[in-house]
Every structure is written in C-alpha cells, then in structure tokens.
Amino acid sequence: MSEKSSAEPLSMTVHSAPLPGERAAMTRRGRWQALGVVLICAMPVLASYYSFYVMGLSGKAYGDLIVPTVDIPESLSLRDLAGQPVSVASLKGQWLLTVVQPAACDKACENQLFMQRQLREMLGKERDKLDKLWLIPDDEPLRPELQEAVSKGIPVQTLRVPRTELEAWLKPAAGAKLQDHIYIIDPVGRWMLREPVDPDPSKIKKDLDRLMKANAGWDKPGR
Template sequence: MSGSKSSVPGAAAPSPEQADAPLSFTVHSQPQPGAMAGAANAQQRAGRLRMLLVVAVCAAPVLASYFTFYVLQPRGKAYGELITPTVDLPPSLSLQDLRGQPVPAESLKGQWLLTLVQDAHCDSACERLLFMQRQLREMMGKERDKIDKLWLVPDDQPLRPEVLAAVSAGVPVTVLRAPRAQIQAWLKPAEGHGLNEHLFLIDPMGRWMMRSPVQPDPSKVKKDLDRLIKANAGWDKPGR
C-alpha cells in the first residue's frame, strides 16, 4: 500500500544508535608475492633433497663395496696393485674388431674385464698369459658369468691362425685393436716393465682398478677376484 514502509517479517527495528552507526567492512589479507616465492623455493628444495636421497640410495651399494675393498680390505692385503684413484675408460678410445669394424668403448662396460695388452704376433709369454686368463675365468665357478676376457691388440698385424683358434675356443676372448698411444694413455705398467707383462682388471663401470704383478700367480689373482665380486654382490649382476 502507498505510503507504507517495507520490512522483513519478524525483523526487529534498529535502535536509533544502530541506525546512526557507520557501516563496517572486513577486508581479508591477500597472499604476498614474497611469501608465494618462498613457498615455491621451499618446494623446489624439498624436491631436490628427495632426488639426492634417491641417488644416494642407488649409489650406496657401489660406494660401500669400494669402501670395503679399498679401505677395510677384508682378509688381508690385495695381491694385485690397487689403482687409486681408478682410471675411467676413455670414451674416445678407438676400438676395432678383427674385421676392422668400429666398436664403441661404452660397449665394454657391464662386466669385469680380465684384460691383456699383447701384440698380434703373440709370443710364448703372451700364450701363457692368455691361457692363465682363460683358466682364471673358469676357476671363478658360478661367478664366471660376471667376467669377460679382453685382449687389446696395439698393432694392425694379423693374428697367427693357431692363436686365433685358441682364443676362439669355448667362451671366446674379445679381441679388439686400439692405437698403442691410446692404450698407454689409459693403462700403465709397473715401473721398468711393459704393458704386455701384466693382467689388468677393469670394473663393470669401465674403470681400471687393479694391475697384477709381473708373472702373476693365478691362485692369488683369483683370491682378489673372489673378494671383489663378493664385495660387489649387491649390485653386480651376471651378463652385460
């Protein structure tokens, strides 16, 4: 009806004091840019920490095995000479098989490598070392599948047929040619000796880590291999 005042049914009329009071508003604070950036940085740091923890967990067995062998050295001193620090396989090492086909250096990783450096003509001393290399692998029993035999040939002369037949019998020796200078930049003989007098041990990550004495005793070399493979049992698996 004209002239009447509208009101909400049941609502009490405001008092004169309430009617005259100014209206008030509540303003909620907004996130500050600095606080948002700080939270993002904290999340980033937490993510990096988690990643580092994962890497540490994965690397722990490898680090523990090397600490055990190099520092604690269980059951006495190593027979061979430990190389400290280890020497990484050069990625630029120019390898070729006997057919002249290039072989990537990275393909050598994944196995323990009993390595010899011998000229292609392979004299009687070379033949004895090749025989010892074969016997050592067989002496490892159930662990032998973790070990490969490698012969690095630092020249381009043909192998004698009888030698080639011997290294191809059974589980064949991996025979690869490489420039002499490149091999010498990676592997080193004992002072006063030549590369062809030693057996070199390369670990599954491609690192030269042990050199046998001249005219090595196979049974003593085997003890070193036993210790190494046992120390690495948590991460070292058969086959490449």
C-alpha cells in the first residue's frame, strides 16, 4: 500500500433512522401494497360472486346458492387412501366438483362419479379450472376395480373425512342425505352451491359455465 493511500483517513456515511412519522408512513404504504396483492389474487373469485349475487344470475342458478357461503373448516381431518394426512390448504386454488359417498359405493354412487367426470369433460377448454373431489365418510376399503376407475385419466382426488366433521360443514336439502347432492366449492375454499337430488347434468353444466365465464381470469392449471 502506498504512503498516500495509507495516510488517507477512512470515511463513513451515517444514515439517520427514520423519524416516527416516516416509519408510520412506510408501514401504511406496506399494508396498502399487501392489500393490493390480495385484491388482485382475489379478483377472479370476486367476479364470479358479483355475477351470481349482484347481476341477477342467482335467480338463474339451477342449484341452491349457499348464502352466506361456508368456509371449509381448517380443522377438517383429511386423509388419503393410504391413511396419510392431507392439508386443507391443498384443496384451495381450484373449483371443486365434490361428491360425498361411502367407500362401498353402490350403483347410485357410481352414477354420481360418472356424472362428475362427464361434467368436467363437458366444460371443454375450461375444465382445467375444475377438480373432481370424492369425500369418503368411513374407513372401509375401496374395491380394486373402483379404485382403478377413479385413478384413470385425470384422477378423482379421493379423501377420507370423519362423517361428523362432514356433517358439520356440508348440509343436504331438507329430506335429503349428504350423498344425494353434488357440492361446488370455490377456489378460496368456500362451499357456495348445492346441486339438486337426481339432477339434470345439462343444467349443472349451465351453473358451471356461468361460474367459469364470470371467473375467466382464473387460469391456474389443475393440480
């Protein structure tokens, strides 16, 4: 090192801490920015609700609109067919076409699962916005051929949930049973539609078409 450089004094820049008023302004700005991000992410879902509840589409819905909507319980005890726990958060991010049927799955159950598959396919290019979900309220094993059937193509997400927990969340229509309906859950995890007993698939599709059209900005691919 040269004598000139060694003789030069070190200089340090001291930055003053923000004043209390400045800190408050920075905090407010950060909160507004975070709120803006949340609103942008929520806009597609909000648009669908606007269409149903504000623009009058609610009167045209084939299924029963759930007012107010019911959040999926964060404490819901979900397990896959191998018995491994599944987080509630993993169900969010897609529309869910949901059936509740026992593992024994009789003819009516098989028909409902077939309808669930066909409804998704009938959506065409919009189908990747919709997942198929089968909630099983018991611990009985699935028949091998049935397990193979729900695993073909785009598989049905099949999860076990205690019946008491399901009954505390989803409600059938008066005089009906939990397994009599198809339930529609939105991407935020809210139950918002219950389709009728013995439904007309073409009319359920119209409900789904309206949701997908109102929710055109939601383009997250299927899981």
